[in-house]
Amino acid sequence: MTDTTTHTARADAASLHSPVIDWFDEHARDLPWRRPDAGAWGVMVSEFMLQQTPVSRVLPVYEQWMARWPRPADLAAEAPGEAVRAWGRLGYPRRALRLHGAAQAIAERHGGDVPSDHGQLLSLPGIGEYTAAAVASFAYGQRHAVLDTNVRRVFARAATGVQYPPTATTAAERKLARALLPDDERTAARWAAASMELGALVCTARNEDCSRCPIAGQCAWRLAGKPAHEGAARRGQTYAGTDRQVRGRLLAVLREALTPVPQSALDAVWHEPVQRARALDGLVADGLVEPLDDGTYRLPG
DNA sequence: AATGCGTGGTA
DNA sequence: TTACCAAGCAT
Structure with missing residues:
Protein backbone atom coordinates (compact mmCIF):
# COMPACT_ATOMS: atom_id res chain seq x y z
CA MET A 1 0.00 0.00 0.00
CA THR A 2 1.41 3.39 -0.96
CA ASP A 3 1.71 6.27 1.45
CA THR A 4 -1.00 8.09 -0.45
CA THR A 5 -3.37 5.14 -0.21
CA THR A 6 -2.61 4.71 3.47
CA HIS A 7 -3.23 8.35 4.15
CA THR A 8 -6.51 8.26 2.24
CA ALA A 9 -7.69 5.18 4.10
CA ARG A 10 -6.91 6.78 7.44
CA ALA A 11 -8.66 9.97 6.45
CA ASP A 12 -11.74 7.99 5.39
CA ALA A 13 -11.70 6.10 8.66
CA ALA A 14 -11.55 9.25 10.72
CA SER A 15 -14.53 10.72 8.86
CA LEU A 16 -16.67 7.80 10.02
CA HIS A 17 -15.89 7.96 13.72
CA SER A 18 -17.65 11.14 14.77
CA PRO A 19 -20.94 10.60 12.93
CA VAL A 20 -21.28 7.04 14.21
CA ILE A 21 -20.28 7.87 17.78
CA ASP A 22 -22.54 10.94 17.83
CA TRP A 23 -25.40 8.80 16.53
CA PHE A 24 -24.68 6.26 19.28
CA ASP A 25 -24.74 8.96 21.95
CA GLU A 26 -28.28 9.80 20.92
CA HIS A 27 -29.73 6.42 19.94
CA ALA A 28 -27.99 3.75 22.02
CA ARG A 29 -30.40 1.38 23.76
CA ASP A 30 -30.49 1.48 27.53
CA LEU A 31 -29.44 -2.13 28.09
CA ALA A 139 -15.88 -3.64 30.35
CA TYR A 140 -12.38 -2.22 30.50
CA GLY A 141 -12.37 0.45 27.81
CA GLN A 142 -9.48 -1.08 25.89
CA ARG A 143 -8.67 -0.63 22.23
CA HIS A 144 -9.59 -3.79 20.30
CA ALA A 145 -11.15 -4.61 16.95
CA VAL A 146 -14.53 -6.00 17.98
CA LEU A 147 -15.76 -8.00 15.01
CA ASP A 148 -19.21 -9.41 15.47
CA THR A 149 -21.83 -10.06 12.80
CA ASN A 150 -23.17 -6.49 13.08
CA VAL A 151 -19.81 -4.78 12.72
CA ARG A 152 -18.79 -7.09 9.91
CA ARG A 153 -21.95 -6.20 7.99
CA VAL A 154 -21.49 -2.45 8.56
CA PHE A 155 -17.88 -2.64 7.37
CA ALA A 156 -18.78 -4.83 4.39
CA ARG A 157 -21.29 -2.24 3.25
CA ALA A 158 -19.71 1.06 4.22
CA ALA A 159 -16.08 0.27 3.38
CA THR A 160 -16.07 -2.69 1.00
CA GLY A 161 -19.26 -1.96 -0.90
CA VAL A 162 -20.91 -5.39 -0.66
CA GLN A 163 -24.19 -6.35 0.96
CA TYR A 164 -22.89 -9.10 3.23
CA PRO A 165 -19.53 -10.10 4.69
CA PRO A 166 -18.01 -13.54 4.00
CA THR A 167 -19.36 -16.52 5.93
CA ALA A 168 -16.31 -16.77 8.17
CA THR A 169 -14.23 -13.83 9.39
CA THR A 170 -11.27 -13.29 7.06
CA ALA A 171 -7.82 -11.79 7.51
CA ALA A 172 -8.90 -8.94 5.25
CA GLU A 173 -11.76 -8.12 7.59
CA ARG A 174 -9.45 -8.09 10.61
CA LYS A 175 -7.03 -5.83 8.78
CA LEU A 176 -9.81 -3.46 7.81
CA ALA A 177 -11.20 -3.42 11.35
CA ARG A 178 -7.76 -2.53 12.73
CA ALA A 179 -7.33 0.20 10.13
CA LEU A 180 -10.68 1.74 11.07
CA LEU A 181 -9.99 1.61 14.81
CA PRO A 182 -9.50 5.07 16.36
CA ASP A 183 -6.04 5.62 17.83
CA ASP A 184 -7.30 6.86 21.16
CA GLU A 185 -8.23 4.03 23.51
CA ARG A 186 -11.38 5.60 24.91
CA THR A 187 -12.60 6.59 21.46
CA ALA A 188 -11.83 3.12 20.12
CA ALA A 189 -13.99 1.51 22.79
CA ARG A 190 -16.80 3.92 22.01
CA TRP A 191 -16.44 3.22 18.30
CA ALA A 192 -16.68 -0.54 18.88
CA ALA A 193 -19.98 -0.22 20.72
CA ALA A 194 -21.32 2.39 18.31
CA SER A 195 -20.55 0.50 15.09
CA MET A 196 -22.10 -2.62 16.57
CA GLU A 197 -25.26 -0.77 17.60
CA LEU A 198 -25.53 0.77 14.14
CA GLY A 199 -25.55 -2.70 12.62
CA ALA A 200 -28.09 -3.93 15.15
CA LEU A 201 -30.56 -1.06 14.77
CA VAL A 202 -30.11 0.54 11.34
CA CYS A 203 -27.76 -1.37 9.04
CA THR A 204 -29.60 -4.64 9.61
CA ALA A 205 -29.33 -7.80 7.54
CA ARG A 206 -32.78 -7.28 6.05
CA ASN A 207 -34.71 -4.04 5.64
CA GLU A 208 -31.81 -1.73 6.41
CA ASP A 209 -32.90 1.89 6.86
CA CYS A 210 -30.33 4.11 5.18
CA SER A 211 -32.47 7.19 5.90
CA ARG A 212 -31.50 6.84 9.55
CA CYS A 213 -27.84 6.05 8.92
CA PRO A 214 -25.30 8.70 9.95
CA ILE A 215 -22.79 7.57 7.32
CA ALA A 216 -25.17 6.88 4.43
CA GLY A 217 -23.45 9.60 2.42
CA GLN A 218 -20.13 7.72 2.62
CA CYS A 219 -21.41 4.16 2.32
CA ALA A 220 -19.72 2.38 -0.58
CA TRP A 221 -22.54 -0.15 -0.92
CA ARG A 222 -25.26 2.48 -1.04
CA LEU A 223 -23.27 4.71 -3.41
CA ALA A 224 -22.89 1.70 -5.72
CA GLY A 225 -26.66 1.30 -5.87
CA LYS A 226 -26.89 -1.41 -3.19
CA PRO A 227 -25.99 -4.37 -5.42
CA ALA A 228 -27.41 -7.71 -4.31
CA HIS A 229 -25.25 -10.32 -2.62
CA GLU A 230 -23.28 -12.38 -5.12
CA GLY A 231 -22.96 -16.10 -4.69
CA ALA A 232 -24.94 -18.90 -3.13
CA ALA A 233 -27.27 -18.51 -0.21
CA ARG A 234 -25.23 -18.99 2.91
CA ARG A 235 -27.56 -20.95 5.11
CA GLY A 236 -29.09 -24.38 5.09
CA GLN A 237 -29.71 -26.73 8.00
CA THR A 238 -33.38 -27.20 8.62
CA TYR A 239 -34.03 -27.78 12.28
CA ALA A 240 -36.95 -30.21 12.26
CA GLY A 241 -35.80 -33.78 12.58
CA THR A 242 -32.20 -33.03 13.47
CA ASP A 243 -30.24 -34.28 16.45
CA ARG A 244 -30.36 -30.73 17.72
CA GLN A 245 -34.10 -30.87 18.01
CA VAL A 246 -33.95 -34.17 19.86
CA ARG A 247 -31.27 -32.85 22.21
CA GLY A 248 -33.43 -29.83 22.87
CA ARG A 249 -36.41 -31.96 23.81
CA LEU A 250 -34.37 -34.23 26.07
CA LEU A 251 -32.80 -31.33 27.88
CA ALA A 252 -36.15 -29.59 28.26
CA VAL A 253 -37.42 -32.59 30.23
CA LEU A 254 -34.39 -32.54 32.50
CA ARG A 255 -34.57 -28.77 33.08
CA GLU A 256 -38.13 -29.08 34.30
CA ALA A 257 -37.46 -32.06 36.54
CA LEU A 258 -36.55 -31.44 40.18
CA THR A 259 -35.48 -35.05 40.67
CA PRO A 260 -33.64 -37.53 38.40
CA VAL A 261 -35.84 -38.80 35.58
CA PRO A 262 -36.24 -42.42 34.45
CA GLN A 263 -35.27 -43.58 30.97
CA SER A 264 -38.95 -43.90 30.05
CA ALA A 265 -39.50 -40.16 30.49
CA LEU A 266 -36.73 -39.46 27.99
CA ASP A 267 -37.92 -42.14 25.57
CA ALA A 268 -41.24 -40.32 25.29
CA VAL A 269 -39.78 -37.24 23.60
CA TRP A 270 -38.75 -38.93 20.32
CA HIS A 271 -40.07 -41.96 18.50
CA GLU A 272 -36.91 -43.08 16.72
CA PRO A 273 -34.72 -45.04 19.16
CA VAL A 274 -31.40 -44.86 17.32
CA GLN A 275 -31.46 -41.10 16.94
CA ARG A 276 -32.79 -40.68 20.46
CA ALA A 277 -29.94 -42.72 21.91
CA ARG A 278 -27.40 -40.85 19.82
CA ALA A 279 -28.73 -37.51 21.04
CA LEU A 280 -28.67 -38.60 24.67
CA ASP A 281 -25.15 -39.98 24.34
CA GLY A 282 -24.11 -36.65 22.85
CA LEU A 283 -25.56 -34.73 25.76
CA VAL A 284 -23.74 -36.98 28.21
CA ALA A 285 -20.49 -36.62 26.27
CA ASP A 286 -20.91 -32.83 26.35
CA GLY A 287 -21.41 -32.88 30.11
CA LEU A 288 -24.94 -31.53 29.84
CA VAL A 289 -26.54 -34.70 31.21
CA GLU A 290 -25.37 -36.98 33.99
CA PRO A 291 -26.38 -40.67 34.02
CA LEU A 292 -26.79 -42.12 37.50
CA ASP A 293 -26.04 -45.66 38.63
CA ASP A 294 -29.73 -46.54 39.01
CA GLY A 295 -30.44 -45.85 35.32
CA THR A 296 -31.93 -42.38 35.81
CA TYR A 297 -30.65 -39.10 34.38
CA ARG A 298 -30.29 -35.55 35.64
CA LEU A 299 -28.56 -32.26 34.90
CA PRO A 300 -24.89 -32.44 36.00
CA GLY A 301 -24.32 -32.11 39.71
C1' DA B 1 -12.17 -25.25 6.88
C1' DA B 2 -16.49 -27.15 7.51
C1' DT B 3 -19.67 -28.72 10.70
C1' DG B 4 -22.45 -29.19 14.90
C1' DC B 5 -24.66 -26.86 18.32
C1' DG B 6 -31.06 -24.47 20.30
C1' DT B 7 -34.69 -21.59 20.02
C1' DG B 8 -38.03 -18.43 18.46
C1' DG B 9 -39.33 -14.36 15.69
C1' DT B 10 -40.13 -12.51 11.10
C1' DA B 11 -41.04 -11.96 6.03
C1' DT C 1 -44.68 -22.62 5.03
C1' DT C 2 -40.00 -22.45 4.39
C1' DA C 3 -35.96 -19.92 4.99
C1' DC C 4 -33.34 -16.69 7.10
C1' DC C 5 -31.65 -14.42 11.01
C1' DA C 6 -30.01 -13.44 15.98
C1' DA C 7 -23.39 -9.51 20.12
C1' DG C 8 -19.99 -17.27 18.19
C1' DC C 9 -17.32 -21.14 19.90
C1' DA C 10 -15.00 -25.53 19.64
C1' DT C 11 -13.30 -29.18 17.07
Whole structure:
Protein backbone atom coordinates (compact mmCIF):
# COMPACT_ATOMS: atom_id res chain seq x y z
CA MET A 1 0.00 0.00 0.00
CA THR A 2 1.41 3.39 -0.96
CA ASP A 3 1.71 6.27 1.45
CA THR A 4 -1.00 8.09 -0.45
CA THR A 5 -3.37 5.14 -0.21
CA THR A 6 -2.61 4.71 3.47
CA HIS A 7 -3.23 8.35 4.15
CA THR A 8 -6.51 8.26 2.24
CA ALA A 9 -7.69 5.18 4.10
CA ARG A 10 -6.91 6.78 7.44
CA ALA A 11 -8.66 9.97 6.45
CA ASP A 12 -11.74 7.99 5.39
CA ALA A 13 -11.70 6.10 8.66
CA ALA A 14 -11.55 9.25 10.72
CA SER A 15 -14.53 10.72 8.86
CA LEU A 16 -16.67 7.80 10.02
CA HIS A 17 -15.89 7.96 13.72
CA SER A 18 -17.65 11.14 14.77
CA PRO A 19 -20.94 10.60 12.93
CA VAL A 20 -21.28 7.04 14.21
CA ILE A 21 -20.28 7.87 17.78
CA ASP A 22 -22.54 10.94 17.83
CA TRP A 23 -25.40 8.80 16.53
CA PHE A 24 -24.68 6.26 19.28
CA ASP A 25 -24.74 8.96 21.95
CA GLU A 26 -28.28 9.80 20.92
CA HIS A 27 -29.73 6.42 19.94
CA ALA A 28 -27.99 3.75 22.02
CA ARG A 29 -30.40 1.38 23.76
CA ASP A 30 -30.49 1.48 27.53
CA LEU A 31 -29.44 -2.13 28.09
CA PRO A 32 -28.69 -3.42 31.61
CA TRP A 33 -25.20 -4.61 30.75
CA ARG A 34 -24.34 -1.10 29.61
CA ARG A 35 -25.17 0.46 32.96
CA PRO A 36 -22.16 1.58 34.97
CA ASP A 37 -23.01 -0.85 37.76
CA ALA A 38 -23.06 -3.89 35.46
CA GLY A 39 -19.36 -4.46 35.95
CA ALA A 40 -17.10 -6.75 33.98
CA TRP A 41 -19.00 -9.82 35.15
CA GLY A 42 -22.26 -8.36 33.87
CA VAL A 43 -20.66 -7.58 30.54
CA MET A 44 -19.22 -11.07 30.33
CA VAL A 45 -22.50 -12.79 31.20
CA SER A 46 -24.33 -10.72 28.60
CA GLU A 47 -21.79 -11.58 25.93
CA PHE A 48 -22.18 -15.30 26.55
CA MET A 49 -25.96 -15.04 26.38
CA LEU A 50 -25.92 -12.85 23.28
CA GLN A 51 -23.88 -15.31 21.23
CA GLN A 52 -26.35 -16.13 18.46
CA THR A 53 -29.31 -15.04 20.59
CA PRO A 54 -31.44 -11.87 20.23
CA VAL A 55 -31.39 -9.17 22.91
CA SER A 56 -35.11 -9.46 23.61
CA ARG A 57 -34.77 -13.07 24.70
CA VAL A 58 -31.62 -12.46 26.74
CA LEU A 59 -32.99 -9.61 28.87
CA PRO A 60 -35.16 -11.54 31.37
CA VAL A 61 -32.68 -14.39 31.77
CA TYR A 62 -29.82 -11.96 32.28
CA GLU A 63 -31.67 -10.16 35.08
CA GLN A 64 -32.44 -13.37 36.94
CA TRP A 65 -28.92 -14.68 36.42
CA MET A 66 -27.23 -11.57 37.81
CA ALA A 67 -29.60 -11.42 40.77
CA ARG A 68 -28.81 -15.02 41.66
CA TRP A 69 -25.08 -14.98 40.86
CA PRO A 70 -23.83 -11.38 41.21
CA ARG A 71 -20.16 -12.41 41.19
CA PRO A 72 -18.22 -15.12 39.36
CA ALA A 73 -17.52 -16.94 42.63
CA ASP A 74 -21.27 -17.23 43.29
CA LEU A 75 -21.77 -19.14 40.07
CA ALA A 76 -18.60 -21.15 40.54
CA ALA A 77 -19.94 -22.48 43.84
CA GLU A 78 -23.05 -23.90 42.15
CA ALA A 79 -23.50 -27.24 40.44
CA PRO A 80 -23.07 -26.83 36.67
CA GLY A 81 -26.55 -28.26 36.18
CA GLU A 82 -28.02 -25.23 37.93
CA ALA A 83 -26.43 -23.01 35.30
CA VAL A 84 -27.96 -25.18 32.58
CA ARG A 85 -31.35 -24.98 34.27
CA ALA A 86 -31.21 -21.21 34.69
CA TRP A 87 -30.19 -20.89 31.05
CA GLY A 88 -33.77 -21.84 30.22
CA ARG A 89 -34.64 -21.75 26.55
CA LEU A 90 -31.91 -19.39 25.36
CA GLY A 91 -30.52 -22.18 23.20
CA TYR A 92 -27.02 -23.61 22.77
CA PRO A 93 -26.92 -24.75 26.42
CA ARG A 94 -23.25 -25.65 26.18
CA ARG A 95 -22.76 -21.91 26.64
CA ALA A 96 -24.16 -22.24 30.17
CA LEU A 97 -21.66 -24.98 30.93
CA ARG A 98 -18.81 -22.91 29.53
CA LEU A 99 -19.87 -19.83 31.46
CA HIS A 100 -19.89 -21.93 34.62
CA GLY A 101 -16.43 -23.23 33.76
CA ALA A 102 -15.20 -19.72 33.08
CA ALA A 103 -16.55 -18.59 36.45
CA GLN A 104 -14.65 -21.40 38.16
CA ALA A 105 -11.45 -20.46 36.37
CA ILE A 106 -11.93 -16.83 37.37
CA ALA A 107 -12.52 -17.81 40.99
CA GLU A 108 -9.50 -20.08 41.08
CA ARG A 109 -6.96 -18.33 38.90
CA HIS A 110 -7.94 -14.66 38.90
CA GLY A 111 -8.97 -13.98 42.47
CA GLY A 112 -12.64 -13.79 41.55
CA ASP A 113 -12.27 -10.85 39.18
CA VAL A 114 -12.92 -11.06 35.44
CA PRO A 115 -9.46 -10.60 33.90
CA SER A 116 -8.86 -7.50 31.81
CA ASP A 117 -6.05 -9.05 29.78
CA HIS A 118 -7.15 -10.10 26.33
CA GLY A 119 -5.04 -13.26 26.32
CA GLN A 120 -6.32 -14.35 29.70
CA LEU A 121 -9.88 -13.77 28.57
CA LEU A 122 -9.26 -15.80 25.43
CA SER A 123 -8.05 -18.73 27.50
CA LEU A 124 -11.37 -19.02 29.34
CA PRO A 125 -13.90 -21.61 28.13
CA GLY A 126 -16.53 -20.18 25.82
CA ILE A 127 -14.54 -17.04 25.06
CA GLY A 128 -13.25 -16.71 21.52
CA GLU A 129 -11.95 -13.92 19.34
CA TYR A 130 -15.09 -11.81 19.45
CA THR A 131 -16.00 -12.19 23.13
CA ALA A 132 -12.46 -11.55 24.37
CA ALA A 133 -12.33 -8.29 22.44
CA ALA A 134 -15.85 -7.35 23.50
CA VAL A 135 -15.22 -7.82 27.24
CA ALA A 136 -11.85 -6.04 27.08
CA SER A 137 -13.41 -3.17 25.17
CA PHE A 138 -16.84 -2.79 26.79
CA ALA A 139 -15.88 -3.64 30.35
CA TYR A 140 -12.38 -2.22 30.50
CA GLY A 141 -12.37 0.45 27.81
CA GLN A 142 -9.48 -1.08 25.89
CA ARG A 143 -8.67 -0.63 22.23
CA HIS A 144 -9.59 -3.79 20.30
CA ALA A 145 -11.15 -4.61 16.95
CA VAL A 146 -14.53 -6.00 17.98
CA LEU A 147 -15.76 -8.00 15.01
CA ASP A 148 -19.21 -9.41 15.47
CA THR A 149 -21.83 -10.06 12.80
CA ASN A 150 -23.17 -6.49 13.08
CA VAL A 151 -19.81 -4.78 12.72
CA ARG A 152 -18.79 -7.09 9.91
CA ARG A 153 -21.95 -6.20 7.99
CA VAL A 154 -21.49 -2.45 8.56
CA PHE A 155 -17.88 -2.64 7.37
CA ALA A 156 -18.78 -4.83 4.39
CA ARG A 157 -21.29 -2.24 3.25
CA ALA A 158 -19.71 1.06 4.22
CA ALA A 159 -16.08 0.27 3.38
CA THR A 160 -16.07 -2.69 1.00
CA GLY A 161 -19.26 -1.96 -0.90
CA VAL A 162 -20.91 -5.39 -0.66
CA GLN A 163 -24.19 -6.35 0.96
CA TYR A 164 -22.89 -9.10 3.23
CA PRO A 165 -19.53 -10.10 4.69
CA PRO A 166 -18.01 -13.54 4.00
CA THR A 167 -19.36 -16.52 5.93
CA ALA A 168 -16.31 -16.77 8.17
CA THR A 169 -14.23 -13.83 9.39
CA THR A 170 -11.27 -13.29 7.06
CA ALA A 171 -7.82 -11.79 7.51
CA ALA A 172 -8.90 -8.94 5.25
CA GLU A 173 -11.76 -8.12 7.59
CA ARG A 174 -9.45 -8.09 10.61
CA LYS A 175 -7.03 -5.83 8.78
CA LEU A 176 -9.81 -3.46 7.81
CA ALA A 177 -11.20 -3.42 11.35
CA ARG A 178 -7.76 -2.53 12.73
CA ALA A 179 -7.33 0.20 10.13
CA LEU A 180 -10.68 1.74 11.07
CA LEU A 181 -9.99 1.61 14.81
CA PRO A 182 -9.50 5.07 16.36
CA ASP A 183 -6.04 5.62 17.83
CA ASP A 184 -7.30 6.86 21.16
CA GLU A 185 -8.23 4.03 23.51
CA ARG A 186 -11.38 5.60 24.91
CA THR A 187 -12.60 6.59 21.46
CA ALA A 188 -11.83 3.12 20.12
CA ALA A 189 -13.99 1.51 22.79
CA ARG A 190 -16.80 3.92 22.01
CA TRP A 191 -16.44 3.22 18.30
CA ALA A 192 -16.68 -0.54 18.88
CA ALA A 193 -19.98 -0.22 20.72
CA ALA A 194 -21.32 2.39 18.31
CA SER A 195 -20.55 0.50 15.09
CA MET A 196 -22.10 -2.62 16.57
CA GLU A 197 -25.26 -0.77 17.60
CA LEU A 198 -25.53 0.77 14.14
CA GLY A 199 -25.55 -2.70 12.62
CA ALA A 200 -28.09 -3.93 15.15
CA LEU A 201 -30.56 -1.06 14.77
CA VAL A 202 -30.11 0.54 11.34
CA CYS A 203 -27.76 -1.37 9.04
CA THR A 204 -29.60 -4.64 9.61
CA ALA A 205 -29.33 -7.80 7.54
CA ARG A 206 -32.78 -7.28 6.05
CA ASN A 207 -34.71 -4.04 5.64
CA GLU A 208 -31.81 -1.73 6.41
CA ASP A 209 -32.90 1.89 6.86
CA CYS A 210 -30.33 4.11 5.18
CA SER A 211 -32.47 7.19 5.90
CA ARG A 212 -31.50 6.84 9.55
CA CYS A 213 -27.84 6.05 8.92
CA PRO A 214 -25.30 8.70 9.95
CA ILE A 215 -22.79 7.57 7.32
CA ALA A 216 -25.17 6.88 4.43
CA GLY A 217 -23.45 9.60 2.42
CA GLN A 218 -20.13 7.72 2.62
CA CYS A 219 -21.41 4.16 2.32
CA ALA A 220 -19.72 2.38 -0.58
CA TRP A 221 -22.54 -0.15 -0.92
CA ARG A 222 -25.26 2.48 -1.04
CA LEU A 223 -23.27 4.71 -3.41
CA ALA A 224 -22.89 1.70 -5.72
CA GLY A 225 -26.66 1.30 -5.87
CA LYS A 226 -26.89 -1.41 -3.19
CA PRO A 227 -25.99 -4.37 -5.42
CA ALA A 228 -27.41 -7.71 -4.31
CA HIS A 229 -25.25 -10.32 -2.62
CA GLU A 230 -23.28 -12.38 -5.12
CA GLY A 231 -22.96 -16.10 -4.69
CA ALA A 232 -24.94 -18.90 -3.13
CA ALA A 233 -27.27 -18.51 -0.21
CA ARG A 234 -25.23 -18.99 2.91
CA ARG A 235 -27.56 -20.95 5.11
CA GLY A 236 -29.09 -24.38 5.09
CA GLN A 237 -29.71 -26.73 8.00
CA THR A 238 -33.38 -27.20 8.62
CA TYR A 239 -34.03 -27.78 12.28
CA ALA A 240 -36.95 -30.21 12.26
CA GLY A 241 -35.80 -33.78 12.58
CA THR A 242 -32.20 -33.03 13.47
CA ASP A 243 -30.24 -34.28 16.45
CA ARG A 244 -30.36 -30.73 17.72
CA GLN A 245 -34.10 -30.87 18.01
CA VAL A 246 -33.95 -34.17 19.86
CA ARG A 247 -31.27 -32.85 22.21
CA GLY A 248 -33.43 -29.83 22.87
CA ARG A 249 -36.41 -31.96 23.81
CA LEU A 250 -34.37 -34.23 26.07
CA LEU A 251 -32.80 -31.33 27.88
CA ALA A 252 -36.15 -29.59 28.26
CA VAL A 253 -37.42 -32.59 30.23
CA LEU A 254 -34.39 -32.54 32.50
CA ARG A 255 -34.57 -28.77 33.08
CA GLU A 256 -38.13 -29.08 34.30
CA ALA A 257 -37.46 -32.06 36.54
CA LEU A 258 -36.55 -31.44 40.18
CA THR A 259 -35.48 -35.05 40.67
CA PRO A 260 -33.64 -37.53 38.40
CA VAL A 261 -35.84 -38.80 35.58
CA PRO A 262 -36.24 -42.42 34.45
CA GLN A 263 -35.27 -43.58 30.97
CA SER A 264 -38.95 -43.90 30.05
CA ALA A 265 -39.50 -40.16 30.49
CA LEU A 266 -36.73 -39.46 27.99
CA ASP A 267 -37.92 -42.14 25.57
CA ALA A 268 -41.24 -40.32 25.29
CA VAL A 269 -39.78 -37.24 23.60
CA TRP A 270 -38.75 -38.93 20.32
CA HIS A 271 -40.07 -41.96 18.50
CA GLU A 272 -36.91 -43.08 16.72
CA PRO A 273 -34.72 -45.04 19.16
CA VAL A 274 -31.40 -44.86 17.32
CA GLN A 275 -31.46 -41.10 16.94
CA ARG A 276 -32.79 -40.68 20.46
CA ALA A 277 -29.94 -42.72 21.91
CA ARG A 278 -27.40 -40.85 19.82
CA ALA A 279 -28.73 -37.51 21.04
CA LEU A 280 -28.67 -38.60 24.67
CA ASP A 281 -25.15 -39.98 24.34
CA GLY A 282 -24.11 -36.65 22.85
CA LEU A 283 -25.56 -34.73 25.76
CA VAL A 284 -23.74 -36.98 28.21
CA ALA A 285 -20.49 -36.62 26.27
CA ASP A 286 -20.91 -32.83 26.35
CA GLY A 287 -21.41 -32.88 30.11
CA LEU A 288 -24.94 -31.53 29.84
CA VAL A 289 -26.54 -34.70 31.21
CA GLU A 290 -25.37 -36.98 33.99
CA PRO A 291 -26.38 -40.67 34.02
CA LEU A 292 -26.79 -42.12 37.50
CA ASP A 293 -26.04 -45.66 38.63
CA ASP A 294 -29.73 -46.54 39.01
CA GLY A 295 -30.44 -45.85 35.32
CA THR A 296 -31.93 -42.38 35.81
CA TYR A 297 -30.65 -39.10 34.38
CA ARG A 298 -30.29 -35.55 35.64
CA LEU A 299 -28.56 -32.26 34.90
CA PRO A 300 -24.89 -32.44 36.00
CA GLY A 301 -24.32 -32.11 39.71
C1' DA B 1 -12.17 -25.25 6.88
C1' DA B 2 -16.49 -27.15 7.51
C1' DT B 3 -19.67 -28.72 10.70
C1' DG B 4 -22.45 -29.19 14.90
C1' DC B 5 -24.66 -26.86 18.32
C1' DG B 6 -31.06 -24.47 20.30
C1' DT B 7 -34.69 -21.59 20.02
C1' DG B 8 -38.03 -18.43 18.46
C1' DG B 9 -39.33 -14.36 15.69
C1' DT B 10 -40.13 -12.51 11.10
C1' DA B 11 -41.04 -11.96 6.03
C1' DT C 1 -44.68 -22.62 5.03
C1' DT C 2 -40.00 -22.45 4.39
C1' DA C 3 -35.96 -19.92 4.99
C1' DC C 4 -33.34 -16.69 7.10
C1' DC C 5 -31.65 -14.42 11.01
C1' DA C 6 -30.01 -13.44 15.98
C1' DA C 7 -23.39 -9.51 20.12
C1' DG C 8 -19.99 -17.27 18.19
C1' DC C 9 -17.32 -21.14 19.90
C1' DA C 10 -15.00 -25.53 19.64
C1' DT C 11 -13.30 -29.18 17.07
